Amino acid sequence: xxxxxxxxxxxxxxxxxPMTLALFxxxxxxxxxxxxxxxxxxxxxxxxARNFAKGYIFIFxxxxxxxxxxxxxxxxxxxxxxxxxFLWPALREPFVCAVxxxxxxxxxxxxxIFRFGLRAIPAxxxxxxxxxxxxxxxxxxxxxxxxxxxxxLPAYSTEVVMMVKSTxxxxxxxxxxxxxxxxxxxxxxxRTMEVFLCAxxxxxxxxxxxxxxxSLLEYKLTPHRRAAPLFPVPQx
Amino acid sequence: xxxxxxxxxxTTMAGTTRLSVRxxxxxxGTHEVLRGISLEARDGDVISLLGASGSGKSTFLRCxxxxxxxxxxEISVDGELIQMQQRGGKNxxxxxxxxxxxxxxxxxxxxxxxxxxxxxxLENVIEGPVHVLKRARAECIAEAEALLEKVGIAExxxxxxxxxxxxxxxxxxxxxxLAMKPKVMLFDExxxxxxPELVGEVLRVMRSLAEEGMTMLVxxxxxxxxxxxxxxxxxxxxxxxxSDGTPDDLFGQGGSASFRQFIGNFGG
Numbered sequence: 001x002x003x004x005x006x007x008x009x010x011x012x013x014x015x016x017x018p019m020t021l022a023l024f025x026x027x028x029x030x031x032x033x034x035x036x037x038x039x040x041x042x043x044x045x046x047x048x049a050r051n052f053a054k055g056y057i058f059i060f061x062x063x064x065x066x067x068x069x070x071x072x073x074x075x076x077x078x079x080x081x082x083x084x085x086f087l088w089p090a091l092r093e094p095f096v097c098a099v100x101x102x103x104x105x106x107x108x109x110x111x112x113i114f115r116f117g118l119r120a121i122p123a124x125x126x127x128x129x130x131x132x133x134x135x136x137x138x139x140x141x142x143x144x145x146x147x148x149x150x151x152x153l154p155a156y157s158t159e160v161v162m163m164v165k166s167t168x169x170x171x172x173x174x175x176x177x178x179x180x181x182x183x184x185x186x187x188x189x190x191r192t193m194e195v196f197l198c199a200x201x202x203x204x205x206x207x208x209x210x211x212x213x214x215s216l217l218e219y220k221l222t223p224h225r226r227a228a229p230l231f232p233v234p235q236x
Numbered sequence: 237x238x239x240x241x242x243x244x245x246x247t248t249m250a251g252t253t254r255l256s257v258r259x260x261x262x263x264x265g266t267h268e269v270l271r272g273i274s275l276e277a278r279d280g281d282v283i284s285l286l287g288a289s290g291s292g293k294s295t296f297l298r299c300x301x302x303x304x305x306x307x308x309x310e311i312s313v314d315g316e317l318i319q320m321q322q323r324g325g326k327n328x329x330x331x332x333x334x335x336x337x338x339x340x341x342x343x344x345x346x347x348x349x350x351x352x353x354x355x356x357x358l359e360n361v362i363e364g365p366v367h368v369l370k371r372a373r374a375e376c377i378a379e380a381e382a383l384l385e386k387v388g389i390a391e392x393x394x395x396x397x398x399x400x401x402x403x404x405x406x407x408x409x410x411x412x413x414l415a416m417k418p419k420v421m422l423f424d425e426x427x428x429x430x431x432p433e434l435v436g437e438v439l440r441v442m443r444s445l446a447e448e449g450m451t452m453l454v455x456x457x458x459x460x461x462x463x464x465x466x467x468x469x470x471x472x473x474x475x476x477x478x479s480d481g482t483p484d485d486l487f488g489q490g491g492s493a494s495f496r497q498f499i500g501n502f503g504g
Binding site: 124135136147222 | 363
């Protein structure tokens with residue numbers, strides 16, 4: 001193996017890492033917010049909202065992300081009301097289309113993960129909260145969300161890792177993130193093995209850090225699931 | 237036995253009415269669980285609700301703080317009537333904020349403690365005062381620590397519920413209710429989920445509350461508590477009040493034949 005080539009490849013690919021990180025961070029952020037709206041509709045008492053959420057989750061979980069991305073990138077421009085709307089300057093940008101489709105897709109999965117978290121809340125703990133006078137947003141903020149989030153965290157961390165890998169699809173709508181740059185390098189050098197190996201190492205390192213952070217978060221949030229400390233806990 | 241009830245502050249006739257329940261009815265499907273129950277609790281009253289399982293005593297208690305909504309009847313807490321309305325053929329509270337406020341004035345202690353498992357004992361106790369009553373956190377912590385001291389688990393304040401015994405968890409749950417400074421305490425079989433050797437420590441806390449003059453409604457199977465701590469015993473049968481009187485009266489000669497048979501099962 002050509003070490004010098006590997007090092008120069010690494011440098012080229014790492015230059016595209018900020019683009020991968022931007023795709024990832026923006027889509028997880030907006031997808032997470034959208035997922036909260038979807039899950040709120042999904043568990044609401046309103047039948048129209050509930051059915052909309054069910055349909056949304058079915059469509060975005062049930063169809064390939066790549067096709068969703070193509071439909072948004074190549075498809076939206078066909079509609080005059082979009083082409084001539086104030087949104088078009090944004091929507092014709094490949095980066096915006098990639099973030100949009102990644103966020104829409106992860107929102108569908110995350111909404112289901114959050115819903116399972118909500119269903120795992122012990123009814124007795126909700127009843128205790130109601131009995132001291134909590135309801136509505138206060139109940140959600142103080143009791144429902146914190147418990148549901150803890151239950152959802154392991155599954156959600158898998159979804160977050162999936163999102164890191166899904167950013168690779170953005171290369172197919174001409175966003176120059178790590179995988180896209182790797183393919184361009186291969187087209188120039190015909191050295192598939194070394195280039196993709198470097199790209200894989202970057203994704204692995206990135207996901208290693210993300211998974212470590214997620215499991216640290218889970219550890220910090222769940223002292224109640226561990227055995228009692230042998231020595232008294234110091235004052236906080 | 238001693239004829240004077242242990243709680244001295246609640247000399248029965250004098251106090252103000254803390255809780256008034258009139259003609260509560262409740263059905264689950266076609267099964268009528270409560271068939272018109274009325275009850276009045278004055279300041280300092282300690283009322284034990286006895287009855288076989290299925291007699292409706294827990295449902296009655298849960299109707300008082302609207303964890304179950306009665307189909308019919310009126311409930312007033314400290315003179316304030318809970319507003320109800322008919323919607324879609326069902327009786328529902330018409331003012332959510334009033335329900336929340338009334339609930340914050342009624343302490344509820346559950347059979348299986350229902351502590352929030354992800355919070356420490358101290359966090360459980362200050363949750364209501366800080367977030368429902370919106371009081372200053374430092375002040376709530378000081379009060380909570382005094383309450384935990386009082387129920388005897390101060391050293392457990394930074395432990396999580398899962399790390400405590402059942403008796404300790406129930407005492408923490410009582411402290412959590414007391415932190416709201418309730419006008420009336422409702423106990424729903426507070427010792428039924430406990431190992432026999434842990435029952436005493438919870439009953440001792442309840443007894444000291446009664447002696448301080450707390451108005452209490454206690455669904456229980458603890459005959460000694462009903463007999464020695466409460467100043468009034470209500471025996472329910474098939475969703476109705478069968479016997480109602482002082483413990484001396486009921487455990488003496490005044491109880492009905494059904495009540496005699498019921499306490500006979502406890503060796504009482």
